[in-house]
Amino acid sequence: MRWENRRQSSNVEDRRGMSAGKKGTGIVGIIVLLIGMYYGVDLSGIVGAPQLGSGQVQQSALPPQEEEQLNQLSRVVMAETEDSWGQYFQSKGTKYTVPTLVLYNGYTTTSCGTGQAAMGPFYCPNDQKVYLDLSFYEDLKNKLGAQGGAAAFAYVIAHEVGHHVQNLLGVLPQVHQAQSRSNEAQSNELSVRLELQADCFAGVWAKSAEKDGMWEQTDMAQAIDAAEAVGDDRIQKRAQGYAVPDSFTHGSAEQRKTWFQRGFVNGDPNQCNTFS
Numbered sequence: 563m564r565w566e567n568r569r570q571s572s573n574v575e576d577r578r579g580m581s582a583g584k585k586g587t588g589i590v591g592i593i594v595l596l597i598g599m600y601y602g603v604d605l606s607g608i609v610g611a612p613q614l615g616s617g618q619v620q621q622s623a624l625p626p627q628e629e630e631q632l633n634q635l636s637r638v639v640m641a642e643t644e645d646s647w648g649q650y651f652q653s654k655g656t657k658y659t660v661p662t663l664v665l666y667n668g669y670t671t672t673s674c675g676t677g678q679a680a681m682g683p684f685y686c687p688n689d690q691k692v693y694l695d696l697s698f699y700e701d702l703k704n705k706l707g708a709q710g711g712a713a714a715f716a717y718v719i720a721h722e723v724g725h726h727v728q729n730l731l732g733v734l735p736q737v738h739q740a741q742s743r744s745n746e747a748q749s750n751e752l753s754v755r756l757e758l759q760a761d762c763f764a765g766v767w768a769k770s771a772e773k774d775g776m777w778e779q780t781d782m783a784q785a786i787d788a789a790e791a792v793g794d795d796r797i798q799k800r801a802q803g804y805a806v807p808d809s810f811t812h813g814s815a816e817q818r819k820t821w822f823q824r825g826f827v828n829g830d831p832n833q834c835n836t837f838s
């Protein structure tokens with residue numbers, strides 16, 4: 563991926579190295595985890611139990627140079643999503659409201675509850691922010707078994723931005739409402755469709771990045787490899803040795819690969835109807 567020396571987004575809130583909790587409020591130690599609507603990869607089964615504390619300064623586990631590379635890469639990817647989705651919404655006669663990228667270490671406060679790195683990157687529709695702990699890059703390789711690479715990380719970010727696009731299009735609130743009337747199996751099925759659409763949107767973004775000279779031919783393999791690595795069957799097999807399709811909330815490796823490719827080949831969000 564030719565991402566260096568490209569525009570970096572300014573819609574970034576950098577909370578890295580910040581104190582994770584407020585001291586002196588009297589309710590130290592009570593931490594509410596993410597509740598209700600949020601859209602991310604749930605890695606808690608693989609990454610291990612969250613280590614929650616309060617008031618302590620969170621530090622990155624990454625070597626400084628790698629941390630800085632990933633920091634810049636994330637900002638460039640965000641900028642590219644702003645450009646491509648901005649154009650798309652403009653072509654529809656509407657405006658693209660840009661999401662904010664929040665960089666943090668360990669865990670952080672969100673409008674959807676407390677976010678933590680063990681949940682992987684996620685999007686919170688209540689505050690329209692994408693939450694990312696850069697150390698996910700290493701989790702993607704070491705814990706999820708992906709080969710990694712800039713395009714793999716870009717896919718993950720573009721997927722979360724895909725949820726933001728769903729939010730702007732009204733898909734997220736609609737599905738969330740339908741889920742509240744569904745049983746667990748139906749609700750999971752709706753969740754899978756949401757996730758696959760976000761994958762398809764990530765593919766649409768990659769196509770646009772290709773047009774802009776950022777996405778290279780060899781990037782496809784890296785991105786597909788990452789999409790497969792975060793498939794529910796792969797994650798469940800890694801965590802427990804077997805997969806339970808009814809419990810899938812994001813789709814299988816095969817489905818995720820297919821929808822990402824479909825978005826890329828068509829370059830058109832209208833071809834991303836996973837609900838039909």
Ligand SMILES: [Zn+2]
Nearest residue numbers: 601602757760
């Ligand atoms: Zn997602």
